Amino acid sequence: MDLDLSRRGQFALVLATVRRTQSLPGGQIRGLPNGRVVSGLTGFHLFACRLAEAEKEDQQGRTHQSLDQVNQLRNEFSVTASRWQSLVGGLLQSIRSGQDVKNLERLKRMKAAQVEMGRLIDAAQKAFKDLIANLSNAGAQSDKRPEEDAG
Numbered sequence: 001m002d003l004d005l006s007r008r009g010q011f012a013l014v015l016a017t018v019r020r021t022q023s024l025p026g027g028q029i030r031g032l033p034n035g036r037v038v039s040g041l042t043g044f045h046l047f048a049c050r051l052a053e054a055e056k057e058d059q060q061g062r063t064h065q066s067l068d069q070v071n072q073l074r075n076e077f078s079v080t081a082s083r084w085q086s087l088v089g090g091l092l093q094s095i096r097s098g099q100d101v102k103n104l105e106r107l108k109r110m111k112a113a114q115v116e117m118g119r120l121i122d123a124a125q126k127a128f129k130d131l132i133a134n135l136s137n138a139g140a141q142s143d144k145r146p147e148e149d150a151g
Contacts, residue, residue, distance in 0.1 A: 004059070007138070010131040011055040014070075015048055017124035018077060025116045029109055033094045038087070038113065041080050041121075047073065058135065063142055067135040074128040081121045088114050 023040040030037050054069035088110060095107045 007058060007131065007134050008055070010127065010134055011051060011058075014073075014124070014127045014131055015051055017120070017127045018044060018047060021081070021117065021120045021124055024113055025120075026109070026113060029106065029113060032091055032106065032110075036087075036091060038091065038110065040117070041077075041084050043080050044077075047077075058138075061142070063135055063139040067132065067139055070128070070132055070135060074125075074132065077124060077128065081125075084117065085114070085121075088117075 021041040022044060024038065028037055028039040032038065050069065050073060054066045054073070057063075057069065058066035092107065092110050092114070095103050095110060
């Protein structure tokens, strides 16, 4: 029972940490090269529903299915996070090539945003990792139970 409550908390933590990445601390950064705007990570509009489905699978004893769904969500999150970091890295390069004061201010703000978003992404990835480890452990234990009952 304690393990089940622990996993429930981990599902909630994954959701909370992913939601934090959806907005950029300090707000959007505008006025970037080529009219670009940098904000938080996007593409997670169905994330909460899909995570809730995975949690329901776990609660119904289908830990392996839950684990598969969580792994898929983690992979999608990682791809989105990598794209964001690549975009920001490219914008930082183009800003560095400029010499005016506005660009220097944008550069400072972009670097700060990159560092802070990196922290948020790391927290979400750790939450995913912990949940996946817990689900894997629970799945391994459920696989052993029939053998123990037979023995």
